[in-house]
Amino acid sequence: MALNDPKDVTSLSYRLRSKRDHFLREFLLRNGRSIIDLGGTSDYWRRVGLDFLKDNGFTVTIVNIEETELGEGPFKCMVGNACKIDLPDNSFDIVHSNSVIEHVGGWNEVTAFAGEARRLAPAYYVQTPNWWFPIDPHFWKAPFFHWMPEAVRTELLTRFSIATAGRITDRRLARQIVEDTRLVTGRQMRELFPDAEFRRERFGGLTKSWIATRG
Template sequence: MATNPTPTLGRLKTLQAGFRRKRFKRVEAIISTIVAEKGSCAVLDVGGRGDYWQMLSPSLRSKTDIEVMNYSAELVSYAASPKDALRVSNVVGNACSMPQYQDAQFDLVHSNSVIEHVTSYQNMMLFSEEVTRVGRFYYIQTPNYFFPIDPHYAFPFIHWLPDNLKIRALASFKVGTAITGGFADAMAEVDNCRMLGRWIFKRLFPDARHLREPFLGLFTKSLIAVGSRYEPCPRLD
């Protein structure tokens, strides 16, 4: 008998939302510190979505200007609709190349689960260079390669397969929440997601304080880099 995946996916989304809220407390702590220092905070959310910022405390909303930068296709799907005093704007851009922004133009550059989607390790290096350049502070989160469940497909171990086997699996079977239409889509899926372990992540952000998001006390679910190339970053533990 076929099982209905909807309850499982619902529980997974609830669990992920809980982790997201917990992580956001660190983001809000940085914003609070900046607002206390200068009275306002300019945020660049790289590859984000406007509705994510609904978690921001009402007391900070009128003092925080948030620019959500993404590809045009993504902004069509996830365009911010500012409400409840949120000051959010949408811009089209590429985080691997941001010549439109000056050094340290933003108080905080924020990125959740984006760096693993920039299609190549060379682009990851460009990404790290740019986000640390345009922000006084940066907060970068990415899923941990060594966590046994791939969060992109809600499926265990698929991300540990060599590319050849992963492409074959995605092209041939229903793998978790993956939506593929065959070989070409499977190739694109694999190109679009290269998860990182702690060793590489630390070298992409060598000046950061590196934090772990624990799961059940046994695993590290996500990797987080918080730092600044310009000045000391406030402690968030």
């Protein structure tokens, strides 16, 4: 069985994402219609379902550091830093974030990101891979990769096709990729989202990722 091929219906990632999308759709339906997606993409929402979004009257404001092409759908683009967004409290019905909090920087940035997620809407949905799971989905070809020292990870990225983007020949870029991917633990997630309910995505008896929800 493949581990992380989203197009392979037998892969672990495909099966988990299918279950996650079903849970997400139910969560969205009961919590409102205006969504702010911190660091997301329109391709992600197409997987969730354009017809689902349109038929149920959802709007999705996607926040990223740089402006991105959104294409067809109920999407709006907002350029900004998801760790500090210049909007009033409860500007939306739902905050959504999928595999982003582990990319925003150090602990101060992670804490700020969580604060914005809790502030911008009455309901939130935040998913992230679990640091204690032996495979980081960003580098799924190399088990235990994220537990190695940063210097070792940087070296491996320059030598082998481990990252989703393939081999990284530029050493500075490889170092940046390593520094910009910091998985969090379940204990840290509970500290960041003390008012959340937590859903575990499991594989082989281990928690592969966490979903924190309020609402």
